[in-house]
Amino acid sequence: MTSSSTCPRCGTHDETFLHCVRDCNFSRPIWQHLRFISPKFFNSTDVHEWLKFGSSGSQISAFSAGVCCLGSPVRAGFGGIIRNDSGYYMSGFSGFSGFIQGSSDILHAELLAIYQGLTLAKNMAIDELVCYSDSLHCINLIKGPNINYHVYAVLIQDIKELISQSNTTICHTFREGNNCADYLAKLGASSDSDLTIHASPPEGLLDILRSDATGTFFLRE
Ligand SMILES: [Zn+2]
Numbered sequence: 001m002t003s004s005s006t007c008p009r010c011g012t013h014d015e016t017f018l019h020c021v022r023d024c025n026f027s028r029p030i031w032q033h034l035r036f037i038s039p040k041f042f043n044s045t046d047v048h049e050w051l052k053f054g055s056s057g058s059q060i061s062a063f064s065a066g067v068c069c070l071g072s073p074v075r076a077g078f079g080g081i082i083r084n085d086s087g088y089y090m091s092g093f094s095g096f097s098g099f100i101q102g103s104s105d106i107l108h109a110e111l112l113a114i115y116q117g118l119t120l121a122k123n124m125a126i127d128e129l130v131c132y133s134d135s136l137h138c139i140n141l142i143k144g145p146n147i148n149y150h151v152y153a154v155l156i157q158d159i160k161e162l163i164s165q166s167n168t169t170i171c172h173t174f175r176e177g178n179n180c181a182d183y184l185a186k187l188g189a190s191s192d193s194d195l196t197i198h199a200s201p202p203e204g205l206l207d208i209l210r211s212d213a214t215g216t217f218f219l220r221e
Helices: 017-023 028-033 039-043 047-054 057-071 104-123 136-143 153-164 175-189 205-214
Strands: 074-083 089-100 128-133 167-172 196-198
Touching: 017 028, 017 047, 028 039, 028 057, 039 047, 047 057, 074 104, 074 175, 089 104, 089 175, 104 128, 104 136, 104 153, 104 167, 104 175, 136 153, 136 167, 153 167, 175 205
Parallel strands: 128 167
Antiparallel strands: 074 089, 089 196
């Protein structure tokens, strides 16, 4: 989940479909290895036109292989940040939650973010906590009645228990208000670590923290 439109691999272009599968520095060499070198292949700005061009002629197998290779699998990560009531960074975490195969895998990453954040706050002996998530679906599952047959019933129950053991309020925030967590989720998705605790902010997070501190402050309901 992200609030930024920039490609997370190269960090220099907008993350459009054609950028991801064709133009990004990480994608282009794959096409060149597959001998797609014609300027027309790289100049097309229309997705359908490009798909039609690539899948016509004798290179159709190579083209399909290239699209499959670049199109999957998608890595999912989670992340979060703990700040005090003045907005100062106290701790953060990120991790790789797995490959996205179905829509429920995104929910898994979102629930893991909440679970790991609450666990970290508990380990830090924080007794009063407001937990913000950009996933309304997660919040409804956590605040709703117990569901025994949900695919993530155990994880949801663990979160409910962590909340009941502490003075924790859980709220929805929009993605714009969640830039730091988004950054950490992307960091987690590109790592191979199940969970990393960032006692001090990772370098790339500093700018986002600074703009958060100087810019908007989020209203609490
Ligand atoms: Zn890129």
